[in-house]
Amino acid sequence: DTGVSQNPRHKITKRGQNVTFRCDPISEHNRLYWYRQTLGQGPEFLTYFQNEAQLEKSRLLSDRFSAERPKGSFSTLEIQRTEQGDSAMYLCASSLGEGGQQPQHFGDGTRLSIL
């Protein structure tokens, strides 16, 4: 049973560039979540999918952020026109069914640094 896989592990880019992160969930998990974590804080929810349907995106930080899960398997998170404040750890998690009864398992994260 492989865990949640995220790529890349680290991304360094200049302000104003677009970045895309990928998350491959645990194979049988139908729910996929994106969180952001800054230093000294707990993870902050961004969006989640059940299969290919995006069930909530109101917590995406701005319209520069978007996420997709086109075939209900892997997901991508894109940030357009990056800003200094986007520097953070971006975490993906997956669960089998509704997360209230099924715990979420996290990947190793993608650390984004904006120069």
Added chain:
Amino acid sequence: QKEVEQNSGPLSVPEGAIASLNCTYSDRGSQSFFWYRQYSGKSPELIMFIYSNGDKEDGRFTAQLNKASQYVSLLIRDSQPSDSATYLCAVFQGGKLIFGQGTELSVKP
């Protein structure tokens, strides 16, 4: 008022002692509660979860839930230096986890 609150610590305990980590939440309708451990630079790792009032034990860990007081705690018995990490409390609300800011635990040999 924050949705999920934890003391940020650091909490320092000697090796072999009991570490007690506390969490309060604001949404009285919350049903599911999770404890994650996070080592520096790593991702959160699930320790245990609890749905019902009372205690739930798993090895050296015991989670306690009191829904009337909107309070969740995690006890770590026989603390080891390897338990030194940040412990995150999370509450499941509306399809997602809401996390506290985490409590840093340091276990001194």
